[in-house]
Amino acid sequence: MISEEISKEIYASLPTEQKLKLALYSDFGDEAKEVYDFLSSTKKEDEQIKISIAQTEGSHQAILNDGVYYIYEDGSVEKFDYDKRNAPTQKVERIGVVMGSHALAVNLEDYPEQPLTNQKDRGNYQGYISEYDDAVADWNGKSNTEHIKSIGTGIELKDDEWIPSVAELYLIYLNKRAINAAIELSGGSRIKNGWYWSSTEPSATSAWTLALYDGYLYWADKVQGSYYVRAVAAFH
Template identity: 30%
Template structure:
């Protein structure tokens, strides 16, 4: 019986030692700079190349807050050419008009439902591969602005339109209307400086669509 206990103790010690031994596991957590592919998978750039997947967007934010929907955001590789937020002045598009809200998705749906927004229609027209693009809010574009240089590296590698630093090429529509001027103006955002500018809705400006991730 004593020998049996000694053997059991030796086996347990060996098991504990093997558990404590260092083991390398692949890091599968989503990171800024990962690539969203047309099959809906988010992978490292090297994996995308090795598996010959087709990129569609780059992860620019990984969510760690309970009040933000989804697990993160990805920005599409291409700009949408300049178009108007609204085809006429005098229409309230029922966005939150909240500069701090991460609500581009619901804003874009509200804008689209009025059937008066070339910008929203352009974004809805690009839906494919089950991905629901939308016009980011001011707060969401600020998240992109903060990491634009790192993101540009991957946009460039994937053959997309880099985020411009040129003062004449850096302004994008947000989906956020200007509070108390909702019928006439929405906010433009500079991805070069992080500045915002209230702008008549009938002006034509570029859009950089994003998507909420749920992986």
């Protein structure tokens, strides 16, 4: 008969899987195999879930790489290569642009030249940004646009759209060449070499505007001025 000491040595040398089988047999007897098979199948499912999550995260990470993207109507995306001018493979909804931690979905068309608001601002807004350095760091286009809507505007934005802030407009300006190429291949209209409204407001009477031909930033009267809007939306 094998001594207890030798039995312990043999047990210690067994692989983990064999130890599990022995433990299950000790606890469940003839039902041990059924329990083991159940545990094994659960482990495989967990591994498959982890692989699926890893693949999804990897795909998401690829989307977040800097560049310009076709955003298709079904929600899928494809990176645009400016040098190759790869055409879209299905109907494009918007053009995505990513730089670092910032991303936007850019509309294929402008809203026509018009005032930013159709009424005067009452001036009780806490979000005015009058300093240039602060304005170019403003990424809050969505919340800015809510204030503009509250004043009253003739710009008929869709529910998921907003007027880009100064920083968001500069993101478009910096990538304008590639964005325009992708827009043209998608059947849209190029971003013009003209003045565009931002949703960043320095005062009750004015908003910052950006010349998308030389990057010049200037104030304009929200009611009297008439400029283009290239609306944007979220790009995740």
